[in-house]
Amino acid sequence: MRIDKAIESVMMMDDPTWARHASPWSFWTRVPLLALFALAVWSRVWIGWWSLVPIGLVLVWTLVNPRAFSPPATLDNWASQVVLGERCWLARKTKPIPAHHAKAAMILSLLSGLSIxxxxxxxxxxxxxxxxxxxxxxxxxxxxxxxxMAWLWADMADRPETERSGAQQT
Structure with a gap:
């Protein structure tokens, strides 16, 4: 199983959850999660085993966040388009995406992972x-x-549905 699909599965992402996750509030409140997680782990220096409390809170927020906000009124903002593009990325096996996006996304994912x-x-x-x-x-x-991912979404939204679904045009 691909790691991205495994994460989607663990996060229990379904269509209604993805719609809520497309909220800019959901996106922007997830951005600081890695730094907050690092701070929570570091807090073991100050509060010992009690650091499990902030660690747990960050992990719970990570799971709750995609469900915490209402779906956005409009999807014409960068944060929502990132989420929509991410859905295209996750569905790339059944709905092919342009090769230049796939290569760039893989490289950026690798670099992000190595940064850990x-x-x-x-x-x-x-x-x-x-x-x-x-x-x-x-x-x-x-x-x-x-x-x-926002760029991928823009490119996929510009393609005809038959092309986006991987079907050949005649």
Whole structure:
């Protein structure tokens, strides 16, 4: 199973949840989650095992967030288009996407994933610079990925439905 599909499954994302997740409020309140998670893990230095409370709160918010807001009144904003593009990305096996988007998205996903290495190392050995560098790099690559998803959505929305579904035009 692809990791992105596994995450979608764990998050229990269905059509109504995706519609709510397309809210800019949902998108923008997820952006700081990695930094908040790092801070929650780091809090073990100050509050010991009680750090499990903020860690748990961040994890619960991660699961609740896509359901916490109403669907947006309009989808013509960047944050909503990121979410719509992400749905196209996740459905790429059944509804092919342009190759240039697939390649760029894979590279950005890889770079974002690799950025977790210095973050995890920094949290393990309590190196604030490694945590900062890893969190910032992962966030930058994730936002860049998001921008690519908005671009993908724009390209997919411009294509005829028959082409978007992978059917051949005659």
């Amino acid at each position: 290495i210095p973050l995890a190392y920094g949290l393990w050995v309590l190196d604030a610079w490694a945590v900062f560098a890893g969190a910032m790099l992962a966030s930058v690559f994730k936002l860049w990925f998001g921008d690519r």
